[in-house]
Ligand code: 5GP
């Protein structure tokens with residue numbers, strides 16, 4: 022029996038299925054959760070989505086029609102559902118800690134069968150069936166492949182198809198990252214054939230921006246973009262006060278680090294933001310330059326070209342620490 026068949030054998034047996042994903046949800050975690058939800062419901066299964074926290078407003082559309090709770094807003098309900106579940110899906114994360122303390126504890130305490138679908142490197146050993154494909158660009162692509170390998174593509178419809186499209190689109194920078202492979206486009210072709218409207222997914226997700234968010238981006242780029250020419254590095258930092266000035270909402274700073282990386286000649290970009298009493302850091306790079314090494318210095322990790330971490334120090338000290346680490350991690354860059 023293939024792994025995909027084993028996964029759906031567990032689905033057949035299960036009475037109560039909970040779909041989980043990581044904290045600070047993105048298009049891939051929301052898309053894979055919504056897609057799996059719709060597929061399971063179509064199979065007649067009892068399924069519900071339980072996430073650590075709410076998603077940014079521009080991703081809410083994908084959850085339409087899903088039964089969906091967050092530990093942040095409904096901790097008792099999520100605790101009840103997690104403790105009663107006999108099958109838990111762990112989507113788009115490689116270890117319980119990526120869900121935050123509350124949800125991680127509930128997952129560890131649960132006796133349910135656990136199945137992971139994920140593409141992050143170095144997965145923890147925390148599930149019964151691990152479908153970890155670290156060269157894939159998105160969990161949504163893995164989810165499609167697993168459904169296909171199990172011979173269940175007939176359960177995909179426009180709702181689940183749009184959700185898979187969303188996750189692939191957002192985790193590949195709209196089909197431009199090196200993680201895109203021929204299969205990615207074959208999947209998109211299949212989705213369009215079953216009626217997914219590609220333009221509608223792009224518009225709902227990207228052409229739906231609050232003016233405050235646009236002004237915050239303008240401010241960040243014109244006032245806060247710093248270039249370290251010698252090392253081909255660009256970075257942006259935003260304090261809590263600056264975020265508040267533009268009535269910050271979750272998701273408003275998504276993509277800023279990629280704008281810093283888009284500067285001509287820049288090979289590595291960093292974005293520092295003061296959120297929830299700590300400094301959250303995002304790293305991005307072009308080509309073969311890894312940024313997950315420096316992310317580990319900030320208690321984080323991630324992929325070669327996209328990684329992140331956090332710091333408990335002040336913004337000033339965090340940036341000082343980052344600058345001090347540049348020669349260690351990016352020394353090769355100054356020669357290019
Ligand atoms: P982002 O910059 O979009 O928050 O994160 C990019 C990638 O870096 C994520 O997909 C994840 O793999 C990784 N990442 C971000 N923050 C953390 C963190 O705090 N810990 C770990 N282990 N990985 C992180």
Ligand code: MN
Nearest residue numbers: 049113160192
């Ligand atoms: Mn992902």
